[in-house]
Amino acid sequence: MLAEVALLIRIGSTVFVVQRLQGRPAGTTTVFAAVGLALLASVVVVVKIALTHRHTGGHEHPVRGGTHTQVTG
Numbered sequence: 001m002l003a004e005v006a007l008l009i010r011i012g013s014t015v016f017v018v019q020r021l022q023g024r025p026a027g028t029t030t031v032f033a034a035v036g037l038a039l040l041a042s043v044v045v046v047v048k049i050a051l052t053h054r055h056t057g058g059h060e061h062p063v064r065g066g067t068h069t070q071v072t073g
Contacts, residue, residue, distance in 0.1 A: 004045045012038030 015034040019026045 004049075008038050008041050008045065011041045 012034045015030055015037060016026050019030050
């Protein structure tokens with residue numbers, strides 16, 4: 001989770017870097033653009049977490065000592 005926060009900060013700050021490289025001062029438009037970009041990136045992070053951290057509904061994972069039994073012959 002800490003990595004996602006660091007990534008959001010870096011994504012939001014790219015707007016300031018672009019403004020500086022273009023030789024323009026950062027104004028309120030820059031701040032709003034940075035916040036908007038960070039919010040959009042946070043939506044992506046939330047979707048990523050929702051898709052990759054699914055719960056198994058209280059059942060153990062079969063590979064890690066789950067409820068399946070092995071039949072021996």
